[in-house]
Amino acid sequence: MKINLITLGCPKNIVDSEFIKGGLKTCGVEFVNEAKGAEAVIINTCGFIESAKEESIDTILQAVQLKKLGKIKNVYVTGCLSERYGTELRQEIPEVDGFYGNRDMHKIVAGLAQQLRLKYELVGEHPARAGLTPKHYAYLKISEGCEHPCTFCAIPGIRGNFRSTPIPDLVAQTERLAAHDVKELILVAQDTTQYGLDLNGKQQLPELLRALCRVDGIEWIRLMYAYPYHVQTAMLEVIAEEPKIVKYIDMPIQHISSRLLKRMARRVDRAFTENLLAQMRASIPELALRTSVIVGFPGETDEDFHELLDFVAEGNFERLGVFTYSPEENTPAWGLPNQIAEEIKRERYDLLMQTQQQVAAEWSAKQVGRRLPVLIDEYDAAAQAYRGRTAWDCPEIDHNVLLRALPPAKKSTAALVGAFCEVEVVAAQDYDLIAVPTRRPHSYSSPAPVQERGGIKYLLYQGQPVES
């Protein structure tokens, strides 16, 4: 049986899709990249803001259309949108054969398998996992759910109470990923810093990070979605001390105006945030900070917005994501007065992005002449060059390094994807860097292995000669 699995939304949803894919693969399902030729389409949806909901509904309707035309037999919907609006969706789109939420992956896979008339065996804590990201990196979901009171956010209602996965389970998952050649592990959750609090009343992120650093084969560990209120000194110490943990933290601050932070119920104010940022930078040399902010929250005045704009212009963040506020039902901010017009939100968004572009360009220019390790992500045929990332860049959302002067991709060099390469940065282009290798690509923790054949030295990567 061939199935087309479509994943929308964030990395946490990617992990869920990987369990759906892995679980159904154990029943003999083959996954294909297009609906064409597939028997069924599964759409793992996102539903936390308006644009995400629209995208999810459009995708479901397109699949339903294919079903009506007889091109596919079944359509199934999983994930956040159906968790949030299951009842409404069942009524509005009855052509969908099954709606599932996002709470228990074993149950979801078992339900899908039953509907598809497949035999699924519940083995272990989770279904088997089959990767959807490039082989060399993977997301590790360390906890699920959120109980914070942020007034704009629908996630607690969608993903449920906060619950952490115990350390031994996460280490076992990481060992399995490392055995499949994953080199970079990206820790995700709704709030990674709260990790463990529900297990024994103590935040255990430092212990978890230390345990993950001991897994052989994992070379970079990256922390996403830190929550300012929960950042601990012990966590910063571990990040500073452990060489495998990249000096990069994603910590959404949402705003800098104390007035707005209070309306958002973020439990911190400007002074707290500034002190925390100073402590983070003092504890971790060469830290790259990524944040995300919301513009157009109800009651955001020009003054509030300019406070945020100035804060970003000061270069407080190497990386930045901006969202326009989306009013969400069943959130406290839904009914707040002084909602902001969409065109003002858009103007604020554009202004903030332009400002950050300048900050990023200055940061990139400062890297010219430096020697840095880069993880090679792909071969860009149009640019005829490999693309990679520095340790200060998360896949998909951050910057790229274009690697000149490596041999073009062909069979023998395809193995360069997923290799580490030391480079010298020779130029900067806005967000991105241009670099040339100073050493041949290698496995990060061990020097590049070399094999001599007929008096010629070949560099080996994953057992293959890649360059003489």
Ligand code: SF4
């Ligand atoms: S911490 Fe994040 S997921 Fe939790 S309520 Fe706040 S914004 Fe939403």
